[in-house]
């Protein structure tokens with residue numbers, strides 16, 4: 001564990017960038033430092049690897065004062081990723097990634113093998129190995145930056161606004177990739193951003209800093225959204241805090257109706273005999289149970305459904321894996337106001353109305369629990385820093 005203990009940083013001109021900050025950063029989890037520009041995020045990150053020395057207080061790494069370690073040894077145990085990747089422009093991609101292994105005295109071919117392995121890990125086409133950084137897109141360069149930081153397999157990764165310079169679509173891809181990588185590698189990651197959505201998506205723990213380098217709140221994202229410590233944090237979280245909080249409520253307990261789900265080849269008698277639970281629409285599926293579209297019950301009395309005449313079923317959600325927010329989104333976008341739930345293979349498991357989702361949301365907000373009874377962000381969707389578990393990716 002990294003323990004920041006009452007650390008203050010006063011720059012020579014008198015600026016207090018960080019003011020008596022204390023934080024316990026859990027192992028094998030992503031801890032995000034977030035806050036407005038100039039609140040001391042970068043300074044805090046750089047004090048962890050001693051690129052900046054604290055003026056007061058101390059930083060303990062697994063119980064040992066970081067000043068007791070030679071600075072080179074300390075930095076080797078901490079990969080560092082910055083905005084715009086900071087690649088060596090005159091070195092090929094494979095040699096950029098191999099930089100630290102080479103510095104550690106690994107042979108050239110072993111270092112390059114390791115670099116190629118990491119390219120695959122971070123989702124880079126091995127064909128890019130011989131290119132130079134300027135021949136890569138911003139998103140690809142950022143992946144190289146991550147691969148380079150991971151090359152010597154350090155237990156800690158320090159990431160300073162690593163995805164800020166790329167467009168929103170690429171950024172989302174990089175965030176998803178980081179979560180996937182973290183599932184595989186289980187590093188202790190300290191991640192700096194000024195983007196609260198990024199913080200909530202990536203963080204197991206989120207530290208909100210206020211100007212002057214003081215800690216405003218330190219909590220798992222679900223707790224931050226449900227109980228901001230004060231007006232500053234509430235303001236920083238933004239207006240749609242309630243909607244974003246729904247990402248932490250699982251959809252598992254939603255009451256799915258199967259009565260309104262019919263196969264395209266179902267006979268008229270079978271359909272009339274059905275209890276549709278009062279649903280004004282029927283969802284038609286193919287023989288495999290995959291959704292085809294919505295129709296009014298009366299139209300099927302005349303014979304099998306014509307797929308060309310069905311209303312779009314929109315985007316389904318995966319029951320149990322996706323969140324209440326995803327279920328609500330599906331219902332809102334559906335032309336019938338009903339959301340379609342599917343299993344992991346895309347087969348329909350039931351349908352649910354906007355109203356039923358609304359009831360589940362009200363209950364979840366009232367009790368702080370998801371519709372399957374799990375406390376938000378603490379059980380099935382657990383944020384357990386000690387074990388590095390995170391809210392399931394799909395719930396984000």
Ligand SMILES: Nc1ncnc2c1ncn2[C@@H]1O[C@H](COP(=O)(O)OP(=O)(O)OP(=O)(O)O)[C@@H](O)[C@H]1O
Pocket residue numbers: 011012013015016017035036037038039040041042043044194
């Ligand atoms: N070398 C320095 N000398 C004097 N003041 C500094 C120095 N480096 C940073 N500062 C000041 O310390 C404060 C915190 O800076 P820091 O870069 O840590 O903030 P930040 O939260 O990372 O900001 P941003 O989101 O804009 O990158 C700012 O007021 C900044 O101007």
